[in-house]
Amino acid sequence: MSEAPPRSWLFVPADSEKKIAKACDSAADAIIFDLEDSVAPERKATARDILKGLGKRSCGPQWWVRINPLRTDEHRRDLKLIGLADIHGVVLPKAESGGDVLELAHRTGNIPIHAIVTETAASLFGLLSYRDPKSPLAAMSWGAEDLSAALGASSKYDADGGLSFTYRMARSLCLAGAVAAGVQPVDGVFADFRDEAGLTAEAAAAAREGFTGKLAIHPAQVDPINAAFTPSADEIVHAQGIIAAFEAQPGAGVLSVGGKMVDLPHLIQARRVVERSSR
Incomplete structure (x- = not known):
């Protein structure tokens, strides 16, 4: 059985040892050490130095690094960190196409890549381009904050408080694009980390x-996210029943399980x- 994908992807500013320690104490499946938006330009060199010294720390099952966008000076400086043994993969912000993933892969030796794919206007037109069997793409997530800034929006919410259509x-395009590419679809952040009920519902x-994980911006969000993306005992039993039924009749196209018709x-x-459920 393959390893279950991370349920919770926790961002932590890479220039704050205090916040890194709190992230490491959380139950996050993946920690994303951020070198991009949450780190001021004058602190980026410090953040890289901190990451270089983390090698002996016990901190979560997966370490990822969000580097700065392609074709920037900070991006080129970030790439020097990729050889660190403890890094599981790279988070690429402001990706606009599968070509961006392949460009990064060429520079990083095919380390797994998690692309954030909806942060620019152009990115919305390239969500099908990530289908490439040669790509090291592992996950795709979406972001509203950078997209709203790119579009010049005064708000990303409707009058009723829900997300606007755009x-x-x-x-939805991120979800469909990730599934089409055969990688993990990861839902975006829930900004109000004090609103646990809102986070749980979202x-x-x-x-x-169909999303199988979610980005987090605070350790308090990790447990609700993990719970939401962990199948319940009843769901597991039902799924095992379906699998067992088809294994017993491998040639069947439709079967009855628990009084309901199920198919492929x-x-x-x-x-x-x-x-x-393997986690």
């Missing part, structure tokens, strides 16, 4: 839609549930 569209909705799409989903 950002709902970007979210994460649960994302899990229902249900089998695919059942296998995904069991994979996610």
